[in-house]
Amino acid sequence: LNRRDFILTGGAVAGASLISGCSRSQFEDKGVNIKRQKKIKLKLATSWPDNFPIMGTGVTEFADRVREASGGSIEIEVYGKNRLVPALAVFDTASTGGIDIFHSGPYYWKGKSLAISIFGGVPFGMTPIESVSWFKNGGGYDLWREIYDRYNLHPLLGGNTGPQMGGWFRKRIEKLDDLSGLKMRIPGLGGELFARLGVNPVLLPAGEIFTSLERGTIDASEWVGPALDLKMGFHRVAKYYYSGWTEPGSILELTFNKMSWNRLSKEQQSIIEIASEELNSNMLYNFQSENSLALTQIKMDSSIEINSFPKEIIEKAKVENIKLIDEFVAKDRDFAKVWSSYSKFLSENRSWTSLSSQNYLNARGESH
Numbered sequence: 001l002n003r004r005d006f007i008l009t010g011g012a013v014a015g016a017s018l019i020s021g022c023s024r025s026q027f028e029d030k031g032v033n034i035k036r037q038k039k040i041k042l043k044l045a046t047s048w049p050d051n052f053p054i055m056g057t058g059v060t061e062f063a064d065r066v067r068e069a070s071g072g073s074i075e076i077e078v079y080g081k082n083r084l085v086p087a088l089a090v091f092d093t094a095s096t097g098g099i100d101i102f103h104s105g106p107y108y109w110k111g112k113s114l115a116i117s118i119f120g121g122v123p124f125g126m127t128p129i130e131s132v133s134w135f136k137n138g139g140g141y142d143l144w145r146e147i148y149d150r151y152n153l154h155p156l157l158g159g160n161t162g163p164q165m166g167g168w169f170r171k172r173i174e175k176l177d178d179l180s181g182l183k184m185r186i187p188g189l190g191g192e193l194f195a196r197l198g199v200n201p202v203l204l205p206a207g208e209i210f211t212s213l214e215r216g217t218i219d220a221s222e223w224v225g226p227a228l229d230l231k232m233g234f235h236r237v238a239k240y241y242y243s244g245w246t247e248p249g250s251i252l253e254l255t256f257n258k259m260s261w262n263r264l265s266k267e268q269q270s271i272i273e274i275a276s277e278e279l280n281s282n283m284l285y286n287f288q289s290e291n292s293l294a295l296t297q298i299k300m301d302s303s304i305e306i307n308s309f310p311k312e313i314i315e316k317a318k319v320e321n322i323k324l325i326d327e328f329v330a331k332d333r334d335f336a337k338v339w340s341s342y343s344k345f346l347s348e349n350r351s352w353t354s355l356s357s358q359n360y361l362n363a364r365g366e367s368h
């Protein structure tokens, strides 16, 4: 036995006797460890197909992290789209306790309350960093939980898509008039906004978009951004790709049935909150790196034209967006309340983001 081995074995023996010297109840009294013999199983349903890139895989990684961090005592079973619950029934099913958790986007629930659409993201609204700051420091979380409480739900931030693209068009868009009568697959507030620019918005299931675009049944479609768009193959049938302003950073949610959440100990809730923080930031980082990679690939295809919409269209869209929001404020009290908080935070952040990030990005430019 050399000296080093002696120290190591001696240390191990001392450590073992120290642990056996403490009774299990001593640890438990201090709340140091989780009662591992008591396993908790939670059912989570998503609005995405199993293993859907970035969003679906992010949720699986989250469940793995919770299992690891809880020493196996919290087991979250993840069910992809339609396996347990139809994609857009997850909200109602969690609300009534049919599942414990869902992963989706607040964007889908404006039929429940118009105000919920603000939590999902607003055209010409906050960037991802601004919106997370609003949820945490500007009162966004309180307002979100106040509204979800009526549905017996407890929401946590569960990811961000980062800035989304404006969409793929079969012809070049040079002026406002070029949008007139175009059939475009675009849902949500973005769809309502594009309707005011002359577009005829249509809703299509994900599986039908490519064929409709290929056959010319539709003239354009938005989806997410380079990484997910490339997998859909839109670049093969629509050659004009525009940057966007309808979804500057869409929020995804990890929402609990309230009873399921309240049944968890403080310790278990903390593990889940910490893992959800990781899910929230990792998803944004993954979109950033995957989009950059995919854009590089798209740019290698010289038949694709990448551009931003003409100024005339952007200016008109901004005017129409304000009108649309004013109408919602006038007709929905909850929308007015949430918008008042959101718009105050946005206007404060607009100055700082513009002075710092915007000026920096302008200075950095696209090339060296």
Ligand code: CA
Pocket: 164, 222, 223, 224, 247
């Ligand atoms: Ca989108």
